[in-house]
Amino acid sequence: MKKTAFITGATSGIGRATAIEFAKHHINLILCGRRLERLEILKKELEPLTQVHILHFDVRDKSEVFSAIDSLPEAFKTIDILINNAGNAHGLDPIQEGHLDDWDAMMDINVKGLLYVSKAIIPQMTERQSGHIINIGSSAGKEVYPNGNVYCGSKHAVLAITEGMRLDLNKFGIKVSAVNPGLVETEFSKVRFKGDVKADAVYKGFKALQAEDIAEIIYFVVSRPTHVNIADLLVFPTAQANSVTVKKDE
Known part of the structure; x- marks a missing residue:
């Protein structure tokens, strides 16, 4: 029986790459995001490989989340795999100079959005006593780096929530995993630096992880x-040793 995966933040980066990787293995897909045109293009690209349904909503809006998931057609109602991938970083400012809008965006998407989507989907998994939830964390959830304050806080929260989920859902036989990447070359830095040219320098001088690398790891997980759950996985590019130690070409 083919499985169905629900992927948030599927319009770019790790989410998009994971959709492509899953399609190669003929997993049915529910792809979610805020950019409808990108979702439609991805759906068209992947439909020759598997069944695809798209949901256009913002994870920050709890009523949108629940009505979108309630609207799923019968063929997509049973969700076997949930990939909580939607997330963002805004700004890289010391705490005293941080912007409240940036803080709200990070907490609303990275933490509350993950919780809303999980709340909408977990009940069907507990009822069936099966399912797999993968929360995409970050090395920033393992250590705090200078000016990372609220972003690191949001990713520490993701890891704590993941551990809490694993404890609470254990009796239902539901797997819960965290995949925590270091530096991955995606649109992430462009969003963090709001399009500033500083974003271009982030991945210069070394080979960063690519979204496809993480997608392959997620499929492996x-x-x-059935008896194996990879609970917590941290992955760096070879050039990276921790959040602030990166070997770059001179």
Whole structure:
């Protein structure tokens, strides 16, 4: 029986790459995001490989989240795999100079959005006593770096929530995993620096992880035998040793 995966933040980066990787393995897909045109293009690209349904909503809006998931057609109602990937970073400012709008955006998407989507989907998993939830964290959830304050706080929260989920859902046989990437070359830095040229320098001088690298890891995590759960996985590019130690070409 083919499985169905629900992926948030599927319009770019890790979410998009994971959709492509899953489609190669003929997993049915529910792709979610805020950019409808990108969702439609991805749907068209992947439909020759698997069944695809798109949901256009913002994870920050709880009523949108619940009505979108309630609207799923019968063929997509059973969700076997949830990939909580939607997330963002805004700004890289010391705490005393941080912007409240940036803080709200990070907490609303990275933490509350993950909770809203999970709340809408977990009940069907507990009822069936099966399912797999993968929360995309970050190395920033493992250590705090200068000027990372609220972003690191949001990703520490993701890891704490993931551990809480794993404890509470254990009796239902539901797997809960965290995949925590270091530096991945995606649109992430462009969003963080609001389009500033500083974003271009982030990945210069070394080979960063690519979205496809993380997508392959996520597929590996979901494809383990029933008795195996990869609970917590941290992955860096070879050039990176921790959040502030990166070997760059001179």
